Amino acid sequence: MNLAIVSGKGGTGKTTVAVNLAAYMSRERDIRLLDADAEEPNAVLFFQADMSRDMAVSVMVPEILHEKCTRCRKCVEMCEYNALMMTRKGVLLSPDLCHSCGACMYVCPEKAILEKFRETGRIREYHCKAYPRLQVIEGDLHRGESRVTPVIDDVLSYAGPCTIIDAPPGTSCPVVETVKHADRVLVVTESTPFGLHDLKGVAAMLRLIRKPFQVVINRHGQGDDGVENWCKEEGIPVVLKIPFREDYARVIAGGGLLIEHFPRFREDMACLAKDLCGKGL
Numbered sequence: 001m002n003l004a005i006v007s008g009k010g011g012t013g014k015t016t017v018a019v020n021l022a023a024y025m026s027r028e029r030d031i032r033l034l035d036a037d038a039e040e041p042n043a044v045l046f047f048q049a050d051m052s053r054d055m056a057v058s059v060m061v062p063e064i065l066h067e068k069c070t071r072c073r074k075c076v077e078m079c080e081y082n083a084l085m086m087t088r089k090g091v092l093l094s095p096d097l098c099h100s101c102g103a104c105m106y107v108c109p110e111k112a113i114l115e116k117f118r119e120t121g122r123i124r125e126y127h128c129k130a131y132p133r134l135q136v137i138e139g140d141l142h143r144g145e146s147r148v149t150p151v152i153d154d155v156l157s158y159a160g161p162c163t164i165i166d167a168p169p170g171t172s173c174p175v176v177e178t179v180k181h182a183d184r185v186l187v188v189t190e191s192t193p194f195g196l197h198d199l200k201g202v203a204a205m206l207r208l209i210r211k212p213f214q215v216v217i218n219r220h221g222q223g224d225d226g227v228e229n230w231c232k233e234e235g236i237p238v239v240l241k242i243p244f245r246e247d248y249a250r251v252i253a254g255g256g257l258l259i260e261h262f263p264r265f266r267e268d269m270a271c272l273a274k275d276l277c278g279k280g281l
């Protein structure tokens, strides 16, 4: 079973829940933690980990051979992503818009379009010293690259029987791409008006794609009751409330795991794990 952990924005505690839950559950079973937050992967920083594999993620991009091109425009008309444009200097490609479908190459009567590959990111696999049954796989999009989906797809291909996915924040396409592979979703939010606003956005997205989800409230006690009241009204289960504590914040800021420092948090993870295992994780 795949569990995705999501949040309406960054910094709400999504990775804190993902790494602690994965580490806790790996004491009894093999767990894969997939860091699909490929623009800012940081799950592995919480572990003393050795990298065992480092692989490139590449995408195909067409290359126009201008000396062969007769400017017939067939490729421009074929590209449904508007990645090709006819200019005075010939056919121009916008690499950010290209979806690597290959249709332009197929229609070019002059064979004036070549298939080239460009590295857009890396996939790294780690083993954790203190948690031998935990494997962390991260996707890392190169700076300046805009096409995150191929990196996320590669990370998600590592899903195993028990997988926890640290999803990208927000509700955009990369998040949908990530959660559509999940059986269950945990939404991490804060008990503030901003947290409620973001939660409503994530809930709307998950309902649209028909994914069952539950809520974790982080820094509980710091804000107001808006999130809890709204979840009650909507019939959304709140499975964990993580209290706002300065000693928690200090450990997280130092890259530590809360389960290693606080028995209460370990109990919280035990309850969450029990609930999820009852549902098949």
Ligand code: SF4
Pocket: 062, 078, 079, 080, 081, 082, 083, 084, 093, 097, 098, 099, 100, 101, 102, 103, 104, 105
């Ligand atoms: S590969 Fe597909 S998306 Fe990219 S330029 Fe060609 S037709 Fe457009």
Ligand code: SF4
Pocket: 064, 068, 069, 070, 071, 072, 073, 074, 075, 076, 091, 107, 108, 109, 110, 111, 112, 113
């Ligand atoms: S289809 Fe080929 S020949 Fe025609 S404009 Fe495109 S690259 Fe040039």
